[in-house]
Amino acid sequence: xxxxTQSPRYKITETGRQVTLMCHQTWSHSxxxxxxxxxxxxxxxxxxxxxxxxxxxxxxxxxxxVSRSKTExxxxxxxxxxxxxxxxxxxxxxxxxxxxxxGPGTRLTVL
Amino acid sequence: xxxxxxxxxxxxxxxxxxxxxxxxxxxGGTVNLFWYVQYPGQHLQLLLKYFSGDPLVxxxxxxxxxxxxxxxxxxxxxxxxxxxxTAEYFCAVNPIRGGYQKVTFGTGTKLQVxx
Numbered sequence: 001x002x003x004x005t006q007s008p009r010y011k012i013t014e015t016g017r018q019v020t021l022m023c024h025q026t027w028s029h030s031x032x033x034x035x036x037x038x039x040x041x042x043x044x045x046x047x048x049x050x051x052x053x054x055x056x057x058x059x060x061x062x063x064x065x066v067s068r069s070k071t072e073x074x075x076x077x078x079x080x081x082x083x084x085x086x087x088x089x090x091x092x093x094x095x096x097x098x099x100x101x102x103g104p105g106t107r108l109t110v111l
Numbered sequence: 112x113x114x115x116x117x118x119x120x121x122x123x124x125x126x127x128x129x130x131x132x133x134x135x136x137x138x139g140g141t142v143n144l145f146w147y148v149q150y151p152g153q154h155l156q157l158l159l160k161y162f163s164g165d166p167l168v169x170x171x172x173x174x175x176x177x178x179x180x181x182x183x184x185x186x187x188x189x190x191x192x193x194x195x196x197t198a199e200y201f202c203a204v205n206p207i208r209g210g211y212q213k214v215t216f217g218t219g220t221k222l223q224v225x226x
Contacts, residue, residue: 033213040218041218042201042216042217042218042219043155043201043216043219045213048213058213090154090155092155097143097160097162098143098162098205098214099145099157099160100145100147100155100157100203100214101157102147102154102155102156103154104153104154105154
């Protein structure tokens with residue numbers, strides 16, 4: 001099915017471990033985004049990408065790494081997870097009229 | 112950098128009551144404006160959008176929003192809410208100044224509709 005998918009949907013990990021969250025879209029949208037959603041903070045932009053091999057920092061990039069070797073994939077890696085990175089992570093891509101399409105989210109718990 | 116303010120953090124209404132959620136932004140140029148809805152446990156979905164033309168925009172499920180440029184506002188309205196409208200609502204602004212610009216989201220308003 002066309003759309004934007006994220007995996008895993010739920011993840012529990014320990015402090016210090018590396019975690020990669022996957023995002024895949026089937027629309028060939030150029031722009032893709034990673035957000036984290038925390039109570040009281042709304043959505044905060046972590047990283048975004050304008051096209052394959054073009055990425056840039058958002059509002060809260062520290063502790064995260066992204067890559068985009070193919071247009072359809074935009075993985076987010078937590079190099080050494082910390083408790084403060086416990087959050088719900090949403091991937092999104094931008095459509096023709098600048099509207100954002102969101103994935104279902106990944107709920108990450110860092111113990 | 113632009114900012115988006117949603118002054119109501121939590122709104123509680125009874126079914127059939129009218130709804131108005133405030134959204135103000137700070138950017139002097141041309142903007143695209145959006146309202147997204149997030150139902151409990153789900154991802155954000157587009158409710159409606161404004162690009163140009165008629166400042167009164169109609170979206171899905173009976174929602175509408177009015178863009179008032181002089182007030183930098185884009186308030187969301189619904190004449191009669193239903194229990195199923197219980198969700199969190201996010202206003203978002205996308206400045207138009209050549210190429211794609213990052214969207215800024217408000218912090219959201221949680222709407223609770225009591226049957």
